[in-house]
Amino acid sequence: MVRASLMLLKDAGRGVCKSLSQILVCPLSKQPLRYSEETNSLISDAIGVSFPIKDDIPCLVPMDGKIIEADDMPKTDGAADLSSKNNQ
Amino acid sequence: MALCIPLPSCRFRHRPVRSSLERQELFGRIAPVYDNLNDLLSLGQHRIWKRMTVSWTGAKMGDCALDLCCGSGDLAFLLSEKVGSNGKVIGLDFSKEQLSIASCRQGLAPNACYNNIEWVEGDALELPFLMVTLMPLQWVMGYEMWLIKKEPCRRCSRVSVLDFNKSTQPFTNLIQEWMIDNLVVPVATGYGLAKEYEYLKSSIKEFLTGKELERLALQVGFSNARHYEISGASWGTW
Numbered sequence: 048m049v050r051a052s053l054m055l056l057k058d059a060g061r062g063v064c065k066s067l068s069q070i071l072v073c074p075l076s077k078q079p080l081r082y083s084e085e086t087n088s089l090i091s092d093a094i095g096v097s098f099p100i101k102d103d104i105p106c107l108v109p110m111d112g113k114i115i116e117a118d119d120m121p122k123t124d125g126a127a128d129l130s131s132k133n134n135q
Numbered sequence: 136m137a138l139c140i141p142l143p144s145c146r147f148r149h150r151p152v153r154s155s156l157e158r159q160e161l162f163g164r165i166a167p168v169y170d171n172l173n174d175l176l177s178l179g180q181h182r183i184w185k186r187m188t189v190s191w192t193g194a195k196m197g198d199c200a201l202d203l204c205c206g207s208g209d210l211a212f213l214l215s216e217k218v219g220s221n222g223k224v225i226g227l228d229f230s231k232e233q234l235s236i237a238s239c240r241q242g243l244a245p246n247a248c249y250n251n252i253e254w255v256e257g258d259a260l261e262l263p264f265l266m267v268t269l270m271p272l273q274w275v276m277g278y279e280m281w282l283i284k285k286e287p288c289r290r291c292s293r294v295s296v297l298d299f300n301k302s303t304q305p306f307t308n309l310i311q312e313w314m315i316d317n318l319v320v321p322v323a324t325g326y327g328l329a330k331e332y333e334y335l336k337s338s339i340k341e342f343l344t345g346k347e348l349e350r351l352a353l354q355v356g357f358s359n360a361r362h363y364e365i366s367g368a369s370w371g372t373w
Binding site for chain 2: 067072102104107108
């Protein structure tokens with residue numbers, strides 16, 4: 048019952064409690080983190096590193112971070128426009 | 136009392152310490168028996184010390200509290216009771232094994248206010264928080280917590296630390312070393328953790344004394360700092 052209560056505190060489909068996600072930052076860059084539902088991880092776009100969430104616990108020890116390959120980084124609007132122009 | 140963080144560049148002696156990875160692995164290894172050993176080695180007194188430490192934070196209903204090096208969560212649970220359902224407690228540790236135990240205890244606990252605890256795996260020397268977003272709050276630091284070297288949070292209200300004490304009295308230190316050698320380590324040996332607890336003696340030698348800790352706290356911005364020796368000066372809280 049306690050576990051169910053814990054889950055209700057989280058956003059639907061989110062691995063981290065909303066109030067916690069608002070105060071967590073990248074331990075290295077101190078910049079905000081972005082939650083990735085696809086990989087259930089916290090992304091530091093500032094330095095291109097992702098931190099896993101395991102058993103609902105964000106793992107934010109610097110050594111836990113994995114460098115995101117360039118192809119996996121989210122494309123900006125500019126990059127997407129450039130890509131579509133090249134394909135024409 | 137404001138919260139301190141950066142360690143000044145060194146009025147105090149530089150001391151070699153175990154690497155972060157070594158410490159992380161050590162606490163991971165002792166995690167399964169950590170609580171039992173605490174009970175055994177302190178004859179249950181650690182529960183009293185922890186209540187004292189939490190009471191000195193002044194945490195109250197609705198507050199936000201941060202427990203650094205929370206281990207299996209003893210202090211976080213006590214803070215949770217203080218701040219209540221409208222408050223928030225964040226327990227941070229760099230041992231996933233310790234956090235796993237803390238999380239299990241939370242799930243099994245009947246107390247609904249424990250829902251206000253969130254666990255974060257992190258390094259106290261590389262905190263994943265912007266300090267300004269945590270104000271106002273109380274900090275509680277657990278065992279083996281060194282003063283951390285990060286940006287100061289000058290507007291946090293209180294910090295309370297519980298740890299082994301490095302006494303200025305040679306006889307007290309001698310008694311402490313004897314107890315570690317002849318009680319702590321033999322008991323830990325029974326759990327297959329002799330090496331993990333043997334490090335305590337050399338680790339405590341690297342600690343600052345109570346007076347040095349008070350001076351350091353004032354130096355980095357606290358308005359007031361007080362160190363108390365407890366349990367025959369083997370432990371200290373400040």
